[in-house]
Amino acid sequence: MMGTENASKDFALANGTGNFEIPIWRKYILSVQEASDYFHIGYKKLRKIIDENPNADFILWNGTRPQIKRKLFEKYIDEFLSAI
Template sequence: MELNNQNTVTEQDGSRKNEIPMNQRYTLSLNEAGQYFHIGVKRLRRLAECNIGNFSVRCGNRYLIVRPKFEEFLINNSFV
């Protein structure tokens, strides 16, 4: 899974997984958020575990990052 120049996620065989650009999605998986914000997945997982309800949501055994709220969190904090 990687980003192309339109910020859409593509699979290794070249097929597009999702047509919605990452900057327009409301929630991102930890891998997608790591690519979008240039933050490691381990750091994002720790942040998500500590901030459920603030900017992260747990869906089954997965964590999803709410992009607009996480952007606000990054603006208000000087370090991650």
């Protein structure tokens, strides 16, 4: 089981509480705030993109809270946004 321990350390960073946190660049789904930080897009601008595209493939709705599918949003940016 030694390999499993090393793999989990590669996949997660200790956050000081003994728990592990997945690095943002490894996450499949990001909160709107995380996506704003990761993509360097303003929070309000990102909310506007979500409001204009509520049924887009890159959005996962958790109740009324949108979450961003990182890789699909990367494709969306590459294909449809030339300037923000």
